[in-house]
Amino acid sequence: MDILSFLGLIIGFGAIIGGQHLEGGHLDSIMNAVALLIVLGGTLGAVMLQTPLDTFIRAIKMLVWVFIPPKYSRQDLLEKIIEWNAIARKEGLFKLESVAEFEDDLFIQKGLQLIADGATPEMIREILENDLDIQEQHDIQSSKVYEAMGGYSPTIGIIGAVLGLIHVMGNLADPSSLGSGIAVAFVATIYGVVLANLVFLPIGNKLKTLIERRSQMYMMLIEGLISVADGDNPHNIETRLQAYIG
Numbered sequence: 001m002d003i004l005s006f007l008g009l010i011i012g013f014g015a016i017i018g019g020q021h022l023e024g025g026h027l028d029s030i031m032n033a034v035a036l037l038i039v040l041g042g043t044l045g046a047v048m049l050q051t052p053l054d055t056f057i058r059a060i061k062m063l064v065w066v067f068i069p070p071k072y073s074r075q076d077l078l079e080k081i082i083e084w085n086a087i088a089r090k091e092g093l094f095k096l097e098s099v100a101e102f103e104d105d106l107f108i109q110k111g112l113q114l115i116a117d118g119a120t121p122e123m124i125r126e127i128l129e130n131d132l133d134i135q136e137q138h139d140i141q142s143s144k145v146y147e148a149m150g151g152y153s154p155t156i157g158i159i160g161a162v163l164g165l166i167h168v169m170g171n172l173a174d175p176s177s178l179g180s181g182i183a184v185a186f187v188a189t190i191y192g193v194v195l196a197n198l199v200f201l202p203i204g205n206k207l208k209t210l211i212e213r214r215s216q217m218y219m220m221l222i223e224g225l226i227s228v229a230d231g232d233n234p235h236n237i238e239t240r241l242q243a244y245i246g
Helices: 003-022 033-050 054-067 074-091 093-100 106-116 121-169 175-230 234-245
Strands: none
Touching: 003 106, 003 175, 033 121, 033 175, 054 175, 074 093, 074 175, 074 234, 093 106, 093 121, 106 121, 106 175, 121 175, 175 234
16 A cells, blocks of 8 residues: 555645635545545546557556555566576476466566567567567557546636626626635636546656556566576576666
């Protein structure tokens, strides 16, 4: 669980609500279900219009990474690579086919299967790096869904504010309601800017960071698998991969 994500939301929204209270404002003055509907609905609609279905679905599934990121232990991976190397040197490369069956990660399974099938190190690198590049591009496109939401929501908030002002102008005959009406109209703008800068854009950037970290781990895996296929000794493998652990 990523405690920073929870703390970020709490501190961010807490600062805004707390500042509103310290200035003498009331929480009710920034609570408006219609404004929230306009901003969220308009933002979601715009993003759905520009995004392919598979990318949008992938983005929704990746949202959980922000709070429960995938666990990638490079030290554990190094230990696995050393273990695979020992098996390959002792029992032969073909033995890694049975090892692959017990791995949950499809990328690891494919790499071990390639070694067991007798693929050359050059072929292993080409195939796995191509797979990694494609997977990374797909995930980056999914993370950009939240960046797009961060771009649209302030503009949709302005639209909500204009709609509110139109409603206010239609009630000029009642001057007593103008002040509160204008205040409510601008709540949509607040929602749009706050959601963009405290939710959507941070989520998109965090997903990008997690994707980059996973790609670095898979690059470490590729180097390790090539070393296993080459029959390197454990010390050389550990020395070569130590830079990925840092």
